[in-house]
Amino acid sequence: MEERTQPGDAICETDTSLHNACVVEIITLGGLDIRFRGKSLIESRSGLRRVLELLKYLIAFRNRRLLPEVIIDEMWPSCDFVDPKSVLRTQVFRLRCLIKDIVAETGCQDTPWMELNSTNGFYILEVGSRCRVDADIFEETIAYAEATEQEDVSAAISLYKKALALYQGAYMAGHVRGDWLTPIQNHYHRVYMRALFRLLELLRNANAYHEIIETCGKAFWIEPHDEALHLCFLQALTDMGDTKSALSHYSYLTSFLERELGVKPSAALRAFYRKLQQRIDESHETDLVLIKKSLIDDERAGAYRCDVDHFRSLCQVEIRRSLRTGKPVFLGMITVSGLDGSRNGKQAQTVADRITHMLSSSLRKGDVFAWWNQNQVLLLITLQDRKNVNKVGQRLHARLQEIADKENVRARLEFQPLTPEISLLVY
Known part of the structure; x- marks a missing residue:
């Protein structure tokens, strides 16, 4: 078996060297793949699930001596095999066959670049x-970039970019x-x-x-x-x-975080928004036409959805x-809960999406x-006549009940006047 790669060797290689004879790429950042001259050597072998799981494990701990008991405990902790060592020996045999095949596919049998050996147990x-x-290249390049910062910031920036381009997702992403x-x-x-x-800090210092x-x-x-x-x-x-x-992007981000994670904008985000608004207000170069263009609503019909801070201001x-x-003016609230009383079910996001779509299409522009949170949505409705609140409530309640019946949840709709003349209305 030939010598292993020394630290720093990979950095000195040019990108074109990866396509030279008998140079193999092992991709681990974003999934597992083994490539030779740009072609995957294991993609067509996806059916060997347990063998490929063992390959993932051994690549993660490559060039280290591993006890069979440790491999079994870490890879198959909940599997109740009658003879786990025999199962491992079978998978090792199959993996050796796979390695032999892919090494042969590269035409480098004279100097094998990967071998699975056993010695002293x-x-x-x-x-x-x-x-x-x-x-390895990822970490070495970052270390090289850190060492280069004091002497050549431009070179460090280039190295950081090269390293980050290698990270395509979680290490060995996929089910294990x-x-x-x-x-x-x-x-x-x-x-x-x-x-x-x-890298972002260096770019900011350079006003890039x-x-x-x-x-x-x-x-x-x-x-x-x-x-x-x-x-x-x-x-x-x-x-x-x-600023536009x-x-x-701020509007997109707040909606995205609320939709995906059910969280409100953080204090830092809200502080940034206030500073941004202040910057716009203090600008002497913004004319009325540009302000109108930035403030004008889109042409979509239906109700307007906003975050809680904006909702409070509109109230x-x-x-x-x-x-x-x-x-x-009426303040409404829809509360959704499971039939067992739980307020956090698996279908929470699906129900929220359906209610959002229903409100956007059922309410006026x-x-x-x-x-307000993952299970409660607030409504702000202005009417010509306070008697019309019953019509609005009955219409929304009927459509809300359709969603509740289909998703097997409970939904409660209530209205409270923001002016004190009318009592609480519950549907």
Whole structure:
């Protein structure tokens, strides 16, 4: 067996070297694949599920001596095999056959680049220097970038970008049994996030706002829920003077986080929004036409959905308008719960989506609604005549009940006047 790759060797290789004779890529970031000259060597063997699971494990702990008992306990913790060592020996035999086949497919039998050996009661998957493991290159490139920062920031930025491009998702992403993979995935995710934010910091110091936006855009595919990443993106937009795009992204982000995670905007996000609004207010270059363009509503029919903070402001506006015009304003609330009384069921998101669609299509364009939490949505309705609230309530209750019956949940609708003339109405 040939010598293993030394630290730093992979960095010195050019990208074209990966396509030279007998140089094999082992892809682990985003899934497992073994490629030779751009072609997958294991994609057509997806039916060998248990063998490929063993291959994942051994690649993760490559070039290390592993006891059979440890492999069994970590890979199949809940499997009640009569003879687990025999099961492992069978999978090892099949994996050796697979390795032999893919090594032969590369035409490198004279200098095998991967071998599964057993010695003194241990198994060891030996991976030679002809292999380029993306996870190794990823960490080495980041280390090289960190060491280069003081001397050449531009080179460090380039290295960080090269490293981040390798991270295409969680380490060995895909179904595996046991918890052995989780700590490794967490490690590489931490390394990725640390490098990502260090790159963003260097770009910010260089006022490279376009590059920040491009970098964040790529990272959103990996980390769509990270608020700190979105804040970097929003800050770069505002630093470029593109406040309209920043407002649009803030609106998208708050709706996305509420829809996907059921969470409200954080204090940091709300603080950014206030600063953004203040910046717009203080700008002397924004004329009335641009303000109108940024504020005008879209042409979609139906009610307006907003976040809770915006809903609160609109309530204050409508109360003041009602005092002046005499038109009644009602605060409504829909509460959804399971038939057993539980307020957090598996269908919560499905029910929320259906109720959102129902409200958008059933209420008027002047009405407003906002999700207060995962199971409650608030309504703000202004009417010409307070008697019409019963018609609105009966119509919404009927459509709400259709959803409740289909999804096997309970739904309660009630209205409370924001002016004190009328008592609570429950449907």
